[in-house]
Amino acid sequence: MPKLKRVVLSMKDKYEINERLEKGESATKLSNEYQVGKSTITDIKKQKMSINNFISLLDSSGGSTSRKTMKLAANTDLDDAVYKWFTQKRSQRDPISGPILCEKAVQFNKKLGGPTNFQASTGWLKRFKSRHGIRDLEIHREKLSADSFKIKLKDILKQENYDDEDRVYQIIQESEILDLVTNKADATTCASSTTSSDNEDENIIGACQAFTCLEIALRWFETQAESDHYQISVLKKVRDIAASKRVGLLGQTKIDGFFEH
Template sequence: MPFCESMATKRKKIFVSMEQKLEALKRLDKGETIKKVANDYGVGKVTVGDWKRHRLEIEKWCSFRVTNGALKERKTMKKCDYEKVSEALYVWYMQFRDKSVPISGPILQQKALHFQKEFNEGDPDFSASNGWLNRWKKRYGIRLLSVCGEKLSSNYQEMEAFKKKFQDLVETESLTDDQIFNCDETCLNYKMLPSRSLAAGTEAAAPGYKHIKERLTILACSNATANHKIDLAMIGKPKNLRAFKTVSKNAPPVKYYNQKNAWMTSEIFKDWFFKEFVPSTEKFLKENDLPRKAILLLDNAPMHPDAEELQDGDIKAMFLPPNVAAICQPMDQGILETLKRNYRKKLLSTIIEEIEEGQDMIEKWKHINVKEVAYWVARAWTDVKAPTIARSWKKLLCEDKDEIMERESTNETEESILPLVQRVPGCENVSSQEVENWMNGDDQYEITDEEIVTLINNDGNGDEIDDQATTVEPLRISHKDSVGTQETAVTYIEQQVEATGIDIMMLQRWRDSAAKKRQSSEKQARITDF
């Protein structure tokens, strides 16, 4: 049969990354046609249609990848031969990466062999070869520097070089301190208790309860003046928070995300950057008659997307060199430490309130849920003082090289937190050092190999509910009851020495709102009587 020039030639097979598939789905959401998206990616319309049909699987798979590199490199969702070993090794690696502990290739290979025996997965002669290790690094988008351990010694000379570069940029762009931001993530073990004996008691009262379930990731962000502290982002395991069932959509004081390990991922970070950071910063700049320009400083963590992907006009990201972040990143200079101290003080106060009211402290501890933690940690963030944030920027902004960093006094442990701890049964003889260790417990706590294996075997799918939330249906307050309660609250606040006019007017506004809603509902009820 003679060759026909008009015959359609076979399309060359194009391999599209998971990141590109995700971008294509977002373009479809914005109204672009399947034909246009297919042409741009060099694939057929049927292929794009398949992506659309398998959207939930693609989005779920991408949400579980912690690093942006993993999305760029992977073309399919096909599992590898040692899926559980790979996942367990990554969980183990990440907790040490967060602490800036050097992890070499041979250490990773030995740990992979250990997990292979635990899972009994694949070939018994699995050797965790160099080739396997390189594929594992590529699969999870791990930068070479993080694995080789070349980082980790604080480099003051490089810090000075970056400081000059940063200050030159600030001057060139005519940025004020209000336009310079830093954000960072921190782990919060939100039920961690100060005494070993007390912690042992709670474990006995709640057998099988694992520390790993108590972990949240908190993202804090502020500018250098503390004039704009952005609402915290909080990442937990549960997707469906039962405790927020009756809460208004705009009421939660934090932006909540879920991820199966309660970790930051590149997708979550991009969502936060474009949907929270950019709009919030735009509003702040406009209200203060500042140009729409801002710089967000980030550390070189693997879950942070590349700087080119974090830009919206003149609002953009800039990375600190990897081996200087620990010594000059503002959030690491006392801000996050103060945030967590404030949180733990609130946790203590709540437990003591239960004790003084004759309630069972252990029962309260068992039923602390993510909703309560969200409000406590938001209050803890509000209580971080502006001078604490401003001082944390001195290493980057201060011209005096001999400037000594100051922090909020840690004597607070001795003066206020220690007496609180000692009021808790089981903690009467706790020392100030033990309290200090508790304050820094998030950095000391490590997920054990046993907990990692349990986590991977459970294959947390991110769809679980907040199982610490009480199963009692939350009380719904009527408009009529609300009016009476708030009138009592107004009277109480008016009698307090520390009360301000703003406090009273805010309560009066809510009382008036409830009264209007009560009148409206009563009027509607009379109409429906006919």
């Protein structure tokens, strides 16, 4: 009798299985459809909370649900910092190679006070890309010359009567990225920088208030016996959303700063 091929389900598959079980579909039907044993379906049902938490984590960080496992990085602060830096560079269409990413990981590890023997090896890079669903680092689509783009953008802004003082876009600096992942953001500064619109209605919660409350909630939850790694990671991601909006309140990079690079 030929040996059956082992099927490894993705996180998306596991999530969908739990959704269908909840709607009343039988484990037998699902095991036949996904070509796995009924015991596997039972195990997936038992892991429902962890799977849902992990899917939420992937959604909030732009990760891939095609992943097969829930294993996270050993140093989550470093992993978060490098990924935030990477996504910002990618959004700016800056060229990023494997060596550049590894060099940045080493720099961040040092600034975060990580292990002195840390090496951003090819193995580390491979695992980092796998964790975040990154297939290629290079941007393959045709890219305009940077100088040409800057000239065209300046012309457009002049035509639209934008002033040099206009805050056109926001860039999060590396120091701010490190603050976001290490809980060092200054809530006091944030509170003093909150715009007046945040105070017009006491029922409206601003980004600064949300960040402060989430910081307190996170510190409390980390000490509770009921907490697990995935739930804490999800809460950190929610805190980071508030923190990124908070950065916008504290000031944005002027457009002239872009043209200087």
